[in-house]
Amino acid sequence: MSTEKNGDAFIEKAKARLASGFVGEEDLEEASTPQKDLISACVIGAVAIGAMVLAWQMPDPGRSVFTHPGLLPFVVSLTMLAMAIGLAVRALREGGATNFLSVFSRSSDPEEREYGWRSWLLIAFVIALVVAIDVVTFRIRIPVGGIELRLSSFECVAIPIVTVIMKIYWGRSWWRCFAVAAAAALLLASAFRYGFRIPMPGVY
Amino acid sequence: MILEQLLLALTPYLIFVCLVGVTLGILWGAMPALSTTMAMALLIGLSTGMGQDTAIMFMLGVFTGSVFGGTITAVLINIPGTPDAVPTMIEGYPLARRGEGGLALGTAIGASFMGNWIGILLLIAFIPVVLALALQFRSWEMFLLATWGIAICGTMSAGKRPLKGWISGWIGLMVSFVGLESIHATPRYTFGFDVLEDGISYIPVLIGLFGLSEILRVLPRKDYVGIPEAVGRVVPPIKTLWKHARTALRSGLIGTIIGAIPGAGANVASFLSYDIGRRRASPAERAKWGTGSYEAIVCSEAASNANIGGSMLPTLTLGIPGSAAAAAFLAALELKNVIVGPTMQIEHPGLIYYIYWSLIIANFLMYGMAIVLVKPCVKLFSLPLALLMPLILLICVLGSYAVSLSYFDVYVMLIAGLVGYVMRRFGFPLAPLVLGAILGPVADENFRRALLVFEGKPAWTVFTDHPIGTVLLIVVLYTFYDGIFRRR
Numbered sequence: 001m002s003t004e005k006n007g008d009a010f011i012e013k014a015k016a017r018l019a020s021g022f023v024g025e026e027d028l029e030e031a032s033t034p035q036k037d038l039i040s041a042c043v044i045g046a047v048a049i050g051a052m053v054l055a056w057q058m059p060d061p062g063r064s065v066f067t068h069p070g071l072l073p074f075v076v077s078l079t080m081l082a083m084a085i086g087l088a089v090r091a092l093r094e095g096g097a098t099n100f101l102s103v104f105s106r107s108s109d110p111e112e113r114e115y116g117w118r119s120w121l122l123i124a125f126v127i128a129l130v131v132a133i134d135v136v137t138f139r140i141r142i143p144v145g146g147i148e149l150r151l152s153s154f155e156c157v158a159i160p161i162v163t164v165i166m167k168i169y170w171g172r173s174w175w176r177c178f179a180v181a182a183a184a185a186l187l188l189a190s191a192f193r194y195g196f197r198i199p200m201p202g203v204y
Numbered sequence: 205m206i207l208e209q210l211l212l213a214l215t216p217y218l219i220f221v222c223l224v225g226v227t228l229g230i231l232w233g234a235m236p237a238l239s240t241t242m243a244m245a246l247l248i249g250l251s252t253g254m255g256q257d258t259a260i261m262f263m264l265g266v267f268t269g270s271v272f273g274g275t276i277t278a279v280l281i282n283i284p285g286t287p288d289a290v291p292t293m294i295e296g297y298p299l300a301r302r303g304e305g306g307l308a309l310g311t312a313i314g315a316s317f318m319g320n321w322i323g324i325l326l327l328i329a330f331i332p333v334v335l336a337l338a339l340q341f342r343s344w345e346m347f348l349l350a351t352w353g354i355a356i357c358g359t360m361s362a363g364k365r366p367l368k369g370w371i372s373g374w375i376g377l378m379v380s381f382v383g384l385e386s387i388h389a390t391p392r393y394t395f396g397f398d399v400l401e402d403g404i405s406y407i408p409v410l411i412g413l414f415g416l417s418e419i420l421r422v423l424p425r426k427d428y429v430g431i432p433e434a435v436g437r438v439v440p441p442i443k444t445l446w447k448h449a450r451t452a453l454r455s456g457l458i459g460t461i462i463g464a465i466p467g468a469g470a471n472v473a474s475f476l477s478y479d480i481g482r483r484r485a486s487p488a489e490r491a492k493w494g495t496g497s498y499e500a501i502v503c504s505e506a507a508s509n510a511n512i513g514g515s516m517l518p519t520l521t522l523g524i525p526g527s528a529a530a531a532a533f534l535a536a537l538e539l540k541n542v543i544v545g546p547t548m549q550i551e552h553p554g555l556i557y558y559i560y561w562s563l564i565i566a567n568f569l570m571y572g573m574a575i576v577l578v579k580p581c582v583k584l585f586s587l588p589l590a591l592l593m594p595l596i597l598l599i600c601v602l603g604s605y606a607v608s609l610s611y612f613d614v615y616v617m618l619i620a621g622l623v624g625y626v627m628r629r630f631g632f633p634l635a636p637l638v639l640g641a642i643l644g645p646v647a648d649e650n651f652r653r654a655l656l657v658f659e660g661k662p663a664w665t666v667f668t669d670h671p672i673g674t675v676l677l678i679v680v681l682y683t684f685y686d687g688i689f690r691r692r
Contacts, residue, residue, distance in 0.1 A: 032365060077378070
C-alpha cells in the first residue's frame with residue numbers, strides 16, 4: 001500500500017471515529033468483543049468474591065462495625081461483583097457465549113500471529129530484565145584521574161538484554177544494537193547517578 | 205506574594221528548566237505513540253532528584269509542550285503524535301498536501317497559545333471559588349467526591365462502555381486497600397508479606413500502566429514510517445487567528461470545562477470542540493471541514509491546550525486529578541511533600557501562584573519553541589519506535605526505582621505494566637485505575653469517619669445536615685444512572 005493510500009485510510013478511519021458519536025478518552029471500543037467481555041467478567045467476579053471473603057475475615061479491633069477495616073473493601077468488592085455480573089449479562093446478550101474460546105485460539109491472520117509471538121517474547125525479555133537487575137548485585141569503582149567512575153550491575157544487565165531486544169525488534173546489526181544500548185544505558189545511569197544523585201538499583 | 209512567586213519563577217535557572225521541559229515535551233509529543241501521560245509518568249522518577257520549584261516547573265513544561273507536540277506529526281505525516289491531535293490531523297494533513305503545512309502548523313501554534321491562556325485565566329478565576337467551596341467539605345462530602353471522581357473518570361474514559369471504566373476504577377480502589385489501614389493499623393490484603401504493609405504506591409503503578417504497557421503494545425508492531433510533507437514557513441498567522449478569535453474562545457472554554465472533569469482529558473476536549481465547531485460553522489466554512497479547515501484546527505488545538513489549565517482545577521483544589529497526566533503531576537507534587545486539596549493555600553502559601561506563573565512561562569516558551577522545533581522534528585519522524593522503546597523501558601525501571609529507592613516498586617511497575625497490557629487488550633481504560641489508587645485512601649478514611657459521625661443519629665439527618673453531601677450524592681447516583689441507562 002502506498003503512503004498516500006495509507007494516509008487516506010488513516011483519515012477515513014479518524015472521520016468514522018468522529019462520526020460514531022462520543023468516544024472515551026482512551027477509546028478502546030475496538031478492543032472489546034463480547035467473548036473478551038465474558039472472560040473478563042468471570043475473572044473479575046472471581047477476584048471480587050475472593051476479596052469479599054478476605055474483607056469479611058479481617059480482624060476488627062474497634063468497638064464499632066463502622067470502623068471495621070474490611071468495611072469499604074467489602075462494599076467495593078460487592079459492587080465490583082455486581083458490575084462483573086452486569087458486564088457478563090451484556091456480553092451474553094451480544095452473543096459472547098458463542099465461540100467463547102475463540103479468544104484463546106490462534107489467529108488465522110499471519111500478521112496477527114506474528115504480533116502475538118513478538119508480544120510474548122517481549123514480555124519474557126522485560127521480566128528477565130527486571131528480575132536480573134534485582135538478582136545480580138555488584139559495583140565496580142574505577143578511579144580515573146581523581147574522579148571515581150562507577151559501574152553497577154544495572155549497566156551490565158541492561159546492556160546485553162536491551163541489545164537483544166533491539167536486534168529482534170529493530171533488526172539492525174549486532175554491533176549497532178550494542179552501541180545504542182550501551183550508550184543509552186550508560187547515559188541514563190550517569191544522569192541518575194551523577195545528575196540527580198540517585199543510586200542505581202542492584203547495589204547494596 | 206504573587207510578585208514574589210513571579211520573581212522566583214523568573215529565575216534564569218528555572219526558566220532554563222522549563223525550556224528543557226517544554227522542548228522534551230514537544231519532541232516527545234511529536235513522536236507517534238508516545239503520549240503526554242507516558243511522558244509525565246516516566247519523568248516523575250527524574251523529578252525526585254530535583255527541588256520542589258524545579259520539579260514543578262519541569263513537569264508543567266513537559267505537560268504544556270507534549271500536548272502541542274502531537275500536532276506536528278498529525279499535520280506533516282498524517283499520524284497523530286497524541287490521540288487528541290486526530291481532529292487536527294483530519295484538517296491539517298490535507299492542507300499540508302496542498303503545500304500549506306507551515307500555515308496549518310502556524311495556526312495550530314497560535315491556537316494552542318490562545319487555548320493555554322484561556323485555560324490558565326479560567327483556572328486563576330475559579331480556584332478561589334472552588335477552594336472556598338471545598339473548605340466546607342466534611343468526611344461525607346469528601347467520600348462522595350472521591351467516589352464521583354472515580355465514577356466520572358470511568359464514564360469519560362471508557363466511552364460507550366462505562367461499566368468497564370468503573371470496574372477499572374474499582375480495581376484501583378482495591379489496589380489502594382493493600383497495606384496497613386489508617387485507623388487501627390490492621391493489615392489488609394498483605395498475605396503475610398511485610399513488604400506489602402507499607403501499601404502499594406500509585407507512582408510505580410502509573411509508570412507501569414502508561415509506560416511499560418505502552419511499550420508492550422507498540423514495540424511488537426511493525427512500524428509505519430510516514431513521509432513528511434513540505435513544511436514551508438511556520439509563522440503563526442495573526443490575521444487568521446484574529447478571524448477565528450471567537451472560535452478559539454469558545455473552544456478554550458470547552459477545553460477548560462472538560463479538563464476540570466476527572467478522566468476527561470485533551471482527547472475528549474478536542475473531539476467535542478471539533479464537533480461543536482462543525483455544527484456552529486457558517487455553511488461556507490462547514491464545506492471545508494474534513495478537507496482542510498483552519499477554523500477546525502483552531503477548535504481542536506485551543507480545546508486540547510485549554511484542557512491543561514482545566515485539569516489543574518480539581519487537581520489543586522480537591523486533590524482529584526483532572527486527567528491521567530494531571531495524576532502524574534500530582535504524584536510529582538506528592539514526592540515533594542506538597543499536599544494539594546482545600547488546605548493547600550494554608551499549608552503551602554504562595555505555591556498556587558508559583559504554579560500559575562509556571563504555566564504562563566511554559567506557555568510562552570511553548571509558543572517560541574514550537575516555531576523553532578517544527579523543522580528539526582521532521583527529522584525525528586525517521587527514528588523507529590523499535591529504537592526508542594527499549595530505551596524507554598530502562599527509564600521505566602529506573603524511574604519507578606527512584607521514587608523510594610525500593611526495588612519492590614520496580615516489581616509493582618512490572619506487574620502494573622502486564623496487567624495494564626492485558627486490560628487494554630480486553631478494552632478496559634487505565635486512567636480510572638490510577639484515579640482509584642490515588643483516591644482510595646481518601647474514600648476509605650472519610651467513609652468510616654462519616655459513618656462514625658452518623659452513628660446513633662436518625663437516617664434523614666444524613667440529608668438534612670449535609671446539603672452539599674446530598675447534592676453530591678444525587679450527582680454520584682446520576683453518573684451511574686447515566687452510564688447504565690443512557691449510554692446503551
